[in-house]
Structure formats: structure tokens, C-alpha cells
Amino acid sequence: DTAVSQTPKYLVTQMGNDKSIKxxxxxxxxxxxxxKQDSKKFLKIMFSYNNKELIINETxxxxxxxxxxxxxxxxxxxxxxxLGDSAVYFCASSQENRxxxxxxxxxxRLTVT
Amino acid sequence: RKxxxxxxxxxxxxxxxxxxxxxxxxxSASQSFFWYRQDCRKEPKLLMSVYSSxxxxxxxxxxLNRASQYISLLIRDSKLSDSATYLCVVLRPGFQKLVFxxxxxxxxxx
Numbered sequence: 308d309t310a311v312s313q314t315p316k317y318l319v320t321q322m323g324n325d326k327s328i329k330x331x332x333x334x335x336x337x338x339x340x341x342x343k344q345d346s347k348k349f350l351k352i353m354f355s356y357n358n359k360e361l362i363i364n365e366t367x368x369x370x371x372x373x374x375x376x377x378x379x380x381x382x383x384x385x386x387x388x389x390l391g392d393s394a395v396y397f398c399a400s401s402q403e404n405r406x407x408x409x410x411x412x413x414x415x416r417l418t419v420t
Numbered sequence: 421r422k423x424x425x426x427x428x429x430x431x432x433x434x435x436x437x438x439x440x441x442x443x444x445x446x447x448s449a450s451q452s453f454f455w456y457r458q459d460c461r462k463e464p465k466l467l468m469s470v471y472s473s474x475x476x477x478x479x480x481x482x483x484l485n486r487a488s489q490y491i492s493l494l495i496r497d498s499k500l501s502d503s504a505t506y507l508c509v510v511l512r513p514g515f516q517k518l519v520f521x522x523x524x525x526x527x528x529x530x
Contacts, residue, residue: 347522348505348522348523349520349522350464350507350520351520352517352518352519355517363515363517397463397464406511406516406517406518407452407454407466407469407509407511407518408466409466409518411463411464411465412463413462413463414462414463
């Protein structure tokens with residue numbers, strides 16, 4: 308059973324489109340995250356949710372909107388995609404009070420053309 | 421200055437070699453440090469935590485030097501399967517947020 312899963316694994320789309328990435332974890336964790344890893348392999352946090360509540364919101368364009376329908380799911384919707392949004396997006400989760408031990412999903416490789 | 425800095429490498433070593441990576445961090449208030457491993461085109465995974473007293477897990481040893489604000493990872497008797505990118509990670513104090521270095525790439529050859 309996959310602990311943290313993301314769909315889709317690959318996403319190729321044109322500039323200006325709107326797309327969503329879904330994430331689910333079956334670990335019973337309370338906290339979920341979205342990270343962006345750019346072409347230089349720099350992994351940076353975008354958002355963090357704890358029990359469906361937003362707790363970290365980095366300086367991310369408001370074209371990016373996370374949604375957590377329940378504590379096992381954290382989706383990422385991106386409006387008006389730009390070339391610079393091309394990256395690998397990782398979802399992760401952790402137990403409360405063990406924020407350092409994060410379990411990552413396999414990543415979604417987004418290419419904007 | 422980046423919050424966490426690492427030499428990107430790659431470090432090319434033969435099997436059986438000992439290799440060490442260093443990482444520096446800028447926030448002197450940081451308390452918690454970790455090494456994650458990321459295989460090519462895969463997700464990062466926690467390798468080990470770094471304690472003030474140093475800690476060892478098999479062939480891997482992690483150490484922390486608070487005075488100089490650097491963290492090290494030593495791998496003994498390198499295996500082909502150790503080839504990966506090693507990410508130095510700091511837990512930003514007060515925000516419970518992990519800050520990742522850009523990683524050091526290790527290539528172990530036969």
C-alpha cells in the first residue's frame with residue numbers, strides 16, 4: 308500500500324491553463340505539505356496543513372491554492388499556469404510533533420509549454 | 421546567504437571508499453538537523469537525525485558542530501547503492517518548517 312500518493316505523476320500543459328494535483332496519505336498523519344523542487348533541485352515548502360487548517364503559507368503566488376477536504380487529502384490547484392511553474396511538486400505528511408520526519412509522495416512532474 | 425548551504429558535488433568515489441559531506445546553516449537558533457536522501461527522480465526520504473553528541477547508524481555517521489554551524493555526514497565502505505543526492509535539512513525554529521539544502525550528489529562506481 309502506498310503511504311503518500313499523488314496524481315497525476317506527469318502533467319504537461321500549456322501556459323494559461325488551470326490544473327490540479329491530488330495527494331492522499333493513509334498513514335493517519337495530521338500534517339500535510341506541498342513542496343516545489345525546481346530544475347536546480349532546490350526543494351522548498353509551499354504550504355502546510357494541520358488537521359485541514361492552513362499553518363504555513365510561504366511566499367507563493369496566489370495562483371496556487373491548496374485545499375484540504377479532510378486530513379488525509381491535500382490538493383493543489385494552479386491557475387493561469389506559467390513557464391516558471393514547471394517543476395516537480397511533492398506532497399508530504401508527518402505525525403504531529405514529528406515534523407522533521409516527513410513522508411513524501413512520488414512527486415508530480417509538471418511541464419508548462 | 422542561503423539558510424542551508426551544501427557543496428553540490430558530484431562526489432565520485434570507488435566502492436569501499438569513505439566519503440564525507442559538509443553542510444553549513446546560517447540561523448544560529450536552529451536546534452534540529454537531519455540528513456535526507458533522494459535517489460534520482462524519486463522522493464526524499466529521511467536518512468538520519470543529527471544530534472549534538474553525534475550519531476551513528478551502520479556505515480553512516482552524522483555530526484554537528486554548533487560553534488561553526490556545520491553538519492557533516494560520513495559514509496564508510498561506500499556501496500553502489502549509496503549513489504544518491506544527500507540533502508542537509510534544518511528545522512527552522514519557531515515555524516516547525518524544514519529547510520532543505522540543495523543537496524550533494526554522490527556517485528559510487530565499481
